[in-house]
Each structure stands twice: as structure tokens, then as C-alpha cells.
Amino acid sequence: MGVSTVVNTYPLSSYTFGTKEPKMEKDTSVADRLARMKVNYMKEGMRTSVEAILLVQEHNHPHILLLQIGNTFCKLPGGRLKPGENEIEGLKRKLSSKLAANSPAHQPNWQVGECVAVWWRPNFETVMYPYCPPHITKPKECKKLFLVHLSEREYFAVPRNLKLLAVPLFELYDNVQRYGPVISTIPQQLSRFQFNMVNA
Amino acid sequence: MENGGAHAAGHSAAAVEIYPLSRYYFGAKDAFPDKDENPLDRIQRLKSNFASHGLRTCVLGVLLVELFRHPHVLVLQVKNCFFKLPGGRLRPGEQDVDGLKRKLSRMLSLEDCAINDNWQIGECVGMWWRSEFETLPFPYPPPNSRRPKECTKVFLVRLPVSRQFVVPRHLKLLAVPLYQIHDNSEVYGPIISGIPHLLSKFSFNIIDDD
Numbered sequence: 001m002g003v004s005t006v007v008n009t010y011p012l013s014s015y016t017f018g019t020k021e022p023k024m025e026k027d028t029s030v031a032d033r034l035a036r037m038k039v040n041y042m043k044e045g046m047r048t049s050v051e052a053i054l055l056v057q058e059h060n061h062p063h064i065l066l067l068q069i070g071n072t073f074c075k076l077p078g079g080r081l082k083p084g085e086n087e088i089e090g091l092k093r094k095l096s097s098k099l100a101a102n103s104p105a106h107q108p109n110w111q112v113g114e115c116v117a118v119w120w121r122p123n124f125e126t127v128m129y130p131y132c133p134p135h136i137t138k139p140k141e142c143k144k145l146f147l148v149h150l151s152e153r154e155y156f157a158v159p160r161n162l163k164l165l166a167v168p169l170f171e172l173y174d175n176v177q178r179y180g181p182v183i184s185t186i187p188q189q190l191s192r193f194q195f196n197m198v199n200a
Numbered sequence: 201m202e203n204g205g206a207h208a209a210g211h212s213a214a215a216v217e218i219y220p221l222s223r224y225y226f227g228a229k230d231a232f233p234d235k236d237e238n239p240l241d242r243i244q245r246l247k248s249n250f251a252s253h254g255l256r257t258c259v260l261g262v263l264l265v266e267l268f269r270h271p272h273v274l275v276l277q278v279k280n281c282f283f284k285l286p287g288g289r290l291r292p293g294e295q296d297v298d299g300l301k302r303k304l305s306r307m308l309s310l311e312d313c314a315i316n317d318n319w320q321i322g323e324c325v326g327m328w329w330r331s332e333f334e335t336l337p338f339p340y341p342p343p344n345s346r347r348p349k350e351c352t353k354v355f356l357v358r359l360p361v362s363r364q365f366v367v368p369r370h371l372k373l374l375a376v377p378l379y380q381i382h383d384n385s386e387v388y389g390p391i392i393s394g395i396p397h398l399l400s401k402f403s404f405n406i407i408d409d410d
Binding site: 005060062116118130131169185188191 | 399
């Protein structure tokens with residue numbers, strides 16, 4: 001079977017959270033985002049994006065760290081790879097951009113684990129699927145979710161315009177309305193792992 | 201399937217070979233007496249087994265074939281209504297892989313016994329827990345620290361290029377495309393409809409020599 005299925009999770013209290021300068025979204029609307037995606041596709045081909053599942057534990061139940069924009073929209077830390085960029089290096093770059101302090105002395109040692117999910121965008125639309133639909137030969141985006149193992153202590157600096165939330169798996173499961181199809185199905189994709197809940 | 205355009209470098213996805221449905225042969229064997237009890241009696245039986253043996257563990261197999269360039273899952277239909285994956289309950293002390301092979305042979309092979317049957321059980325792709333026998337399963341142990349009553353483990357089964365499936369007459373074996381089970385919990389239940397999410401990280405090599 002190869003990869004270990006044991007994941008150590010530490011209490012939320014074992015991490016320290018500071019703030020840093022805001023990181024604004026490049027697009028102000030869904031329509032803008034899809035339009036920019038189209039422009040990039042013409043230049044560079046299919047977009048590959050990578051996102052991180054960072055886990056902590058509270059009350060012996062796993063929680064995922066999500067970035068909240070505004071009052072409702074939640075996303076996983078991550079983003080688009082540059083053309084030809086290695087997935088793991090790109091994910092570390094995005095994680096540091098969103099969650100690491102600017103000082104070189106405080107860079108977390110991101111331990112990127114296995115890929116647990118892959119999503120495909122067939123057209124320049126918001127809908128994505130956990131498989132490439134039949135008859136789609138030119139998907140516009142491929143999004144990969146990676147488990148990222150956190151050490152017992154870390155210092156995170158969150159951009160001032162974003163909120164970092166720790167959301168329990170039971171809140172995400174089946175909750176497509178609130179978290180969308182990608183985040184709400186993560187509990188199933190993590191179900192095969194054995195969580196070692198390390199207490200404070 | 202082509203990715204078209206630039207493709208970022210990264211570690212290779214776990215690959216699974218799947219073969220066309222046409223490579224497999226399907227026959228029938230005598231029905232075995234499936235426990236034909238009403239739901240309340242069944243719950244009673246499960247509860248008294250739990251009192252004697254503790255956690256009920258079930259193992260299920262995801263067997264994949266290719267049709268129209270898209271992966272299909274082999275699903276059993278019972279009494280022309282509800283759907284289930286091949287598999288079932290482990291006996292006390294039985295190992296996951298042994299139990300799954302035993303169940304696969306019973307439901308899908310001419311031989312009822314797994315010893316001569318060559319099943320290649322792959323990795324566990326997902327797990328489901330029930331805190332009560334009557335309630336829905338969830339993909340995590342009960343958060344309130346109550347002991348779960350049932351745990352179901354879903355395994356990928358790697359099929360060879362060809363084999364014969366012999367199904368008891370009271371069951372129907374269907375090949376259902378991923379796009380049909382996806383998000384379709386009303387028809388297939390949460391475990392089957394969740395399979396595309398559990399398989400999404402694999403890259404499927406469709407081996408078709410035609």
C-alpha cells in the first residue's frame with residue numbers, strides 16, 4: 001500500500017496566528033474570473049491549480065483550515081501553478097504566500113503529503129467534476145488537493161482581509177450550499193486516514 | 201484522455217488499469233438464501249450481534265471496467281430496487297482482505313470459496329461509520345466519542361484483463377458509469393454515490409487493444 005495512512009493532528013491552540021498585509025483576489029466577480037481563465041488558457045493551455053488540506057484537531061475531531069473572504073465565501077489555501085511549475089513546489093509557494101509571515105526566519109516547513117482528490121473543469125464555467133467527463137478532450141482546469149502535514153507548532157500570518165477558520169469535518173460533510181462541492185466532499189476523501197489526535 | 205495544453209510537472213498519480221466491459225463474461229448460479237427478514241428484525245439481529253461481538257465491520261469492493269472511454273463500477277441490484285457493492289460483513293477475527301475475497305467469490309464466482317479465486321485487493325479508498333444501525337453512515341467516526349456500531353471499509357479491487365463473473369440469480373450485476381452515480385445519493389445511497397470522490401485521485405489507464 002506504500003503511503004502511511006496515519007495523520008498526526010494537533011490542537012488548534014498549539015498554533016499561533018498573526019496578521020500580514022492584505023492579499024486581494026485578482027478578480028472581483030465570477031464572470032471576471034472565468035474571463036481571465038479564458039485568456040490564460042489561450043496563452044498557456046489547461047490551468048493546473050493546487051490546494052492544501054491543513055488539519056488540526058478540536059474535541060478529538062479533525063478540523064480543516066479554511067480562508068474566508070468577506071462574510072461567506074470559503075476556500076482552501078492554494079492557487080494556480082505557473083506554466084511548467086512542479087506541483088509540490090507550487091503548493092509550498094502558495095501556502096507561504098497566503099499563510100507564512102514575510103520574515104525569512106518564520107517560514108513554516110510545509111510537508112506536502114499525498115494527493116487526495118482531483119477535480120476537472122470541462123468548460124469556462126463554474127462547474128467541476130471529480131472525473132474528466134466523457135467526450136471532454138480539452139478540460140480547462142485540473143485542480144489537485146493535497147494533504148499537508150503540520151508540525152506540532154507553527155506560526156501563521158494571515159492576510160488582514162481574510163479570516164482563517166478551523167471547520168470540523170462534520171460541518172463540511174454534505175454541506176454543498178455553504179462550502180461548495182470540492183470542500184464538502186473532503187471528509188469522504190480523508191475517511192481512509194487514521195487520525196492520531198495529539199492533545200495539548 | 202488528453203489533457204491538452206501545458207501540463208505541470210509533479211509526482212505521478214496512482215494509476216489503475218481498467219479493461220473494456222466486453223472482455224468479461226457473465227453467467228448465473230443458484231440464488232443463495234439471502235436473509236429475507238423485515239427491517240426491524242434485521243436491526244434486532246445486528247444489535248444482539250453487537251452485544252456479543254462488538255463493532256460490526258463490513259468490507260466492500262469497487263470493481264471497475266471501461267465502457268465508452270469512461271470508468272464504470274460493477275454494482276449489484278437486489279430485488280430490482282436497491283443497489284449495493286459486492287462485499288459484506290466480516291466474521292469475528294477475520295482479516296479485511298480475506299473477508300472481502302470470501303464475499304467476492306460468494307457473490308461473483310462459480311466457486312463459492314475464495315481459495316482458488318484470484319482476487320487482487322488494492323488499497324482502502326474510504327471508510328464509513330454508523331453510530332446506530334438505523335442511521336445513515338458518515339465518513340468519520342461519531343464526533344461525540346460514542347462508540348460506532350458499524351464500520352464499512354471500501355476497497356479498490358484490481359480486475360485482470362479478463363474473467364468470468366457468475367452471479368447468484370437473486371442478484372443482478374450492472375456496470376454503472378461514474379457520471380451516473382456521482383451525487384446520486386437518492387438512487388444509490390451515500391456509499392456508492394461517493395465513489396467518484398474516492399477515486400478522483402487515480403488516473404485510469406484504459407487498456408484497449410482493439
